[in-house]
Amino acid sequence: MPNHDKLNRQDPSFFKTRFVIVGCLIFFAFCLLGGRVWYLQVLRGDELRTRSENNRIRVEEIKPLRGLILDRYGATLVDNHPSFDIAVIPQETENVGRAVELLHEFSRDFCPPATLADGTALRRGYTPVTLERDVSWEKVALVETYSTMLPGVIIDVVPVRNYTMGDATAHALGYVGEISRNELQSPAYRDYRRGAIVGKSGIERTMDRYLRGKSGGAQVEVNVAGRTLDVLAKVDAVPGLNVVTTLDKGLQQACWEAFDSPAGSVVVMDPNDGSILAMVSKPSYDPNLFNRGISEADWERFSSDPRAPFKNRALSAHYPPASLIKPLIAAAALDQGLITGEETIMCLGSLSVGDRTFRCWGRKGHGALNLYQAIVRSCDVYFYTLGLQMGIDVIAEYAYRFGLGKVTGVEIAGERPGLVPSTQWKRQRFGEPWHRGETVSVSIGQGFLSATPLQLVRFYAAMTNGGVLYQPRLVERVESPGGDIVESFPAIEQGRLPVSREHLEQVKRALWGAVNEPRGTGKALLRKERDVCGKTGTAQVISMPDDDDDGEKQKDIPYRFRDHALFVCSVPCDDPLITVMVVVEHGGHGGSAAAPIARKIVDWYMENRVMRAPESIMTGSYDDTSTRRSHED
Amino acid sequence: MKIDRRVLINFDWILPMLVLLLCGIGLVNLYSAGSNIDYGNVTPHYVRQLYWIGLGLVMMVVAFSIDYRLMVRYGYVLYTLSLMLLLVLFVCGEVTHGSQRWLTLGGFTMQPSELIKLTMIIALVKYVDDRYEGTSFGLSDLFTPFLLLLVPALLILKQPDLGTAFFLVLLFLSFVLFAGIRMKAFLFLCASSLALLPGLWFVMKDYQKERLVMFLNPEHDPLGAGYHIIQSIIAVGSGGLIGKGYLKGTQSQLKFLPEQQTDFVFSVFAEEWGFIGVIVVLVIFLSLILWGLNVARRARDYSGLLVAYGATMIFFFFLFINIGMILGILPVVGIPLPFMSYGGSSMVVLMMAAGLIMNVSMRRFVLQP
Structure with a gap:
């Protein structure tokens, strides 16, 4: 404070006039406010009170x-x-x-x-x-x-x-x-x-x-x-x-009716652009209950249900892909040049790795099998052998490029990424090295490997459409109430499978065999047109003791330990229109529990969407009066 | 710091009494303004206001304990600190109701634009105090003060908060005119602000223009911006001479009034307590402001005078703009009513302003720092 003493002493008279002026101004301002209040409350008081009582205006x-x-x-x-x-x-x-x-x-x-x-x-x-x-x-x-x-x-x-x-x-x-x-x-x-x-x-x-x-x-x-x-x-x-x-109401209803098990999911995808035509998850709930706020009792019933009815199993549930992974292993092995379609591998019913013995589901052994036969009969030993030759990191690389292990990017929330294990992953997750025996499990889609039904359907769609991986999509476009298009959401190509067309064709032929050959695992889909290619899968929930007899009836095992039944197929095989993925939780064998459901869906689709043109369906089987537009394709 | 006995003897009791009286009236009124709201598990406004009053009182004690000369000495530092808060807000503030005014620091939300009102005054005092030579200011002397105004005003305008920016300009003008200004500089100031006014129109957001047009002609769009003014006038007017009675104001209880906890809280009061109640509150406010001027007049030194004067003017502008707004004689801008509107930042800053006036008042006989 350099000039504190000398200059900053206040001279009382210096500011006197200013204080008087300011005081007057402030007093005047208060008079203005007071006058306005007098005007409003006293002079116009009665009028405004009437207005407030009789003529209330509210926004x-x-x-x-x-x-x-x-x-x-x-x-x-x-x-x-x-x-x-x-x-x-x-x-x-x-x-x-x-x-x-x-x-x-x-x-x-x-x-x-x-x-x-x-x-x-x-x-x-x-x-x-x-x-x-x-x-x-x-x-x-x-x-x-x-x-x-x-x-x-x-x-x-x-x-x-x-x-x-x-x-x-x-x-x-x-x-x-x-x-x-x-x-x-x-x-x-x-x-x-x-x-x-x-x-x-x-x-x-x-x-x-x-x-x-x-x-x-x-x-x-x-x-x-x-x-x-x-x-x-x-x-x-x-x-x-x-x-x-992109949903198809008729197909959705058909899937819902076809799926007769308590828990699981169905996804139907158009392999040509990734559109989801139907998506069903069970157990389900009635969304109409939420309209006016769900009642406490209903909420309690749903949220305490151990089977989690709110969960969208098509994209939030992880399952071991089981045998569904085998075509991927086959395609990868072909691409790596480890095997040709004709070379055979001998299956004697089991394979020993280190001190462990891994069994084939066919106890007696399948004998010498080439690639086609191995997929048709879903031989485990064949794929154990290929998997061990490739090693986990090569498998992981292919699985990743086939769209596993990461979210697909479908529009709706709740999607989970699945898991593609690798040596690096295991080191980071558990701090332990990878064992060869674990590669054997992964080769048949067990072990750490897991995927969502949405990832699996997309992977098969790409396998059968010539190798294009589309982002799954549920929204086609947004329209004004008058029907004008406001925004369109085109198909998005996310990548191509890292396998040549010929190799994919080879695998696809084997998938056809798996359904149409007499010894195939997916015979439930054997239609008289012989136009379906697909793959069964039976995912173990817990590993059974080694001495367990494979013939043990699933119904003797407690429900929660029963295997998940998986089935995926594309139809028609040559130029697929739909790819159907069915998961029946704890349903037992893929061929006997999941495939019949897929059969009903495929039959419905071919009957109602291919044999009969969609236009005729619009007026025919749709009981919906608000149908406004004919098929656009 | 040694505390002079005279400081305690001369403690200014009048100011805190008036402030607490207003806070009390404010709380009673806030209870009514919130009585039609189903708060559920949320703490009601009047309870939360209690916390703010508590925090405000603490800040008031801080504001009168530290010698104002010390504050003036570090005036630029205080100013820069609060300016930095504004800048932080500029970068990462929260947007509510379409404008960016709040800053959240560990769950505590504040409006730095409130704080700058005080620190700008202190910085201006510092500048004037440093250069005071017993004469009025010319044009060239005004450059630095103008900069002290312009930087925060522009930042606040950008938020956008036209009301607070306008508030700063008013505060600045009232300060500079009081401190003394030559006729030539005065004319220049008038001319330049007149020239700037049309330019402001382009800076304003649509809703601000809307409010201004509405103020000129509220019936123009009774659904939108004019609605606030009309409903507020009906609320105040329908109170009549003696009011509708506590908790019986239909305008407020039926939720006709907008923002009835904050900017329009006085409409609720006027409706329920009538002309008599309004005059009582206005008299309390007038006493508070005149007392502040009295403290300024009796201040021991030039800087004390200006600090007390500036703090008093903050009270005056808050009050005048808010009540003018609810009475429909000023446009709708977001300026709350001191001690009666719900809100933390303004409560704390106004308590600090009161503390500053007390600070000057109780040190009026202390000559040495």
Whole structure:
């Protein structure tokens, strides 16, 4: 403070005028405020009080209708339908209890919610309190008829989601619910408001930005009780956009009906562009239950179910690929030049590696087999041998390039990456070196190796379409409510299999044999057209003791230890239209549990989508009245 | 630091009493403003406001304990620190309601633009104090003060927070005019701000323009921006002479009022307590401000005078802009009402401003630092 003493002493008179001026200005400003308050509260008080009591103007949000979700042919998968609620405005009724009693007199089955009993919901209230949700038409009529006797009781109309296929599409389409506190705080939901209805899973969630639309507002005149008297001005809500999926409603229904086991999944993919035509996961749940907030009992039932009905098994469940990996091993061995199609390997029923003996599922041994025969009969020893020759890291490299061990990038959330083990992975994960015996397990799709059904269907789609790996896709395009295309989502090629066309053709021929040869494992798909190529798989859940007899009946083993049954196939073999993947959890053998399901799906598809042109189907078997467009291809 | 006995003897009791009185009225009013909200598990506003008052009081003690001359000596440092907070906000702040004003530090959310109001005043005092030669300022002397205003004002404008930027300009003008300015510089200042005004229109966001147009003609779009003004005027006016009674304001209880915990909290008060209640509160605020000017007048030195004056003007502008807004004589800008609106940052800064005035008041007889 250099000049503190000399200069900064205040001279009281110096600022005196300024203080007077400032004081006056401030006083004047207060007089201005006071005068304005006098004008508003005293001079215009009565007028404004009348306005506040009789002519209440309030801005109310008009919620937009959520967009529809359609199948590839335009059939409705999700639309909206009105739901009627009985509500009461506490301030307008003399006594809420009396209103409830009256309602009960009119309609015996009227049951007020428990929250009414303790009166907490009725503290102060102009806000309607919901008494019963989603009531029948009869009750609506009843309340309207006796409305004079029921002051303050109103009918609220709320649009809710209607999932036309219920459980069958629950996992692919998802469900909606009120935005959660966590979601509100996350940057992805930055422009959402409290109370907004958002997609919680599946396509509802991924495509929420398109589906949700834009809220409008209305300036409404309401009376003292908050009841709307008149709408003064209105900005209409903009309805959400419609999402056209790649799903095929008919095929989805066929898959749902064909899958008759308690747990597992079905995925049907178009191998030519990665479109998912059907996706079923069981056990399932009814997404319509979430419309108005799921009841506690239902939530408890679903969330405590050990079989996890909310899990989309098509992309969130890991399974050992089992024998489904064998064509990959074969293709890799061909590509590496370790073997030719004609060279044979001798199977004597088991193979010893170090001090362990690995058995073939055919106890007596398959004898000398070439590649074709090895795949047809799914010989384990053949692939043990090839796997050991290649080593785990080469297998891992091929598996990775076939799309295993990483997420496929399908639009909906919850996808898991599966696992492709390697020496490096094991060192990092367990700090242990890789054992040759583990390579043997991986060669037949067991051990550490795991994959999701979606990865496996895509891998087979690529094997049978000439080697192109597409990103699986569920959304075809987004349309305005009028049907104009807003945005298209084209097929995305993610890569090509690292195997030449001839080698792939060789493997594919063997896959045809696995279904159509008399000794093939997938004989359930042997149609009179002989047009299916596919592979069975039986994934061990636990390894059975060595002395265990393979002939042991699966039904003698406790359910949770039974093998998973897998089957994948493409049809028609020469130029596939669909690739079908079926997993039956704890179903036993792939050939006997999973293949018959795939058979029904393939039969349905060839009958309804190939033999008969889709146009005729649109008017024929579809009972859906909202079908709007013919097949586009 | 040795505490002079005279400091304690001259402790200013009037200011904290007025502040606590206003906080009390504010809490009672916040309870009413929030009574139609179903808080569920969330802490109600009036309870959270208690925490903020507590924190504010602590900061008030800090603000009067440290000798203001020490603060002025480090005026530029304080200023730079709060400017850096603004810059941090600029880079990684949180966006709410479409603008970037909050900074979250370990779960504690603050608005650096509030703090800069205080530190800008202290920095200005530092500048004026260093150069004071008993004469008024010419144009060239104004360069540095102008820079002290411009940097934060532009940063705040970019957030965008037109109200706070405008607030800083008002604060700056009131300070410079009070400190003394030559006629030529004064005319230049007037001319340049007039020239800048149209340019501001292009900087403003759509919603800000909307609010300005609405202010001029609220019935133009009663659904959008004009709605706030109309509902606030109805709320205030319908209170009449004696008000509708505590917890009985229909405008607020029916949720007609926007932002009724924060910027429009006084509409709730005016509706429920009427003209009499409003006048009582206005008189308390007027006493607070006149007391602040009185402290400035009696300050021992030039810097003390200016610090007390600047802090008092912060109170005045907050109050005038907020009440002017809810009465429909000023456009809708996000300026809260001191001690009565819910909000942490403004509460803390206003408590600190009160602390600064007390600081000057209690050291008026202490000559040596």
